[in-house]
Amino acid sequence: MAHIPLLIEIVGWLAAALILASYVLLSLGRLEPRGPVYQWMNVVGAAGFVLNSGYNGAMPSAGLNVIWAAMGLWTIFTVRRLRRSGRQPDKTLL
Incomplete structure (x- = not known):
């Protein structure tokens, strides 16, 4: 278990x-x-920050990154749903 702090730091x-x-x-x-690449990069990065900051007791940072990841996921699924329905996402829907 001594390697856990190092893994959390790497994350x-x-x-x-x-x-x-x-x-x-x-x-x-x-x-x-x-675009999905930009949004997924942010979602995965935010999840890594949640793990790291939560482990280290930095709850404001963890909370911020939970919201950051949620925003990315919401954007991914909203854009996907609009495109599947044949509509292009515009700034008022996001």
Whole structure:
């Protein structure tokens, strides 16, 4: 069990790298803000932060990242549902 803190730390750093990479790629125009790749990068990164910050007792950070991940999931499923119905998502629906 002594390796658990190290694994939690690695998860936190990977989460940070993933969220930073998603932002850089978005800023460079390589990803679309409502695209699944950008949203999933944020959801997975936020989940990693929840694990890391929750383990380390940083509850405000954990709470923020629960909301961050929920927003990403909501966007993914809303866009998917709209596209399946033949409609394009617009800014008022998201």
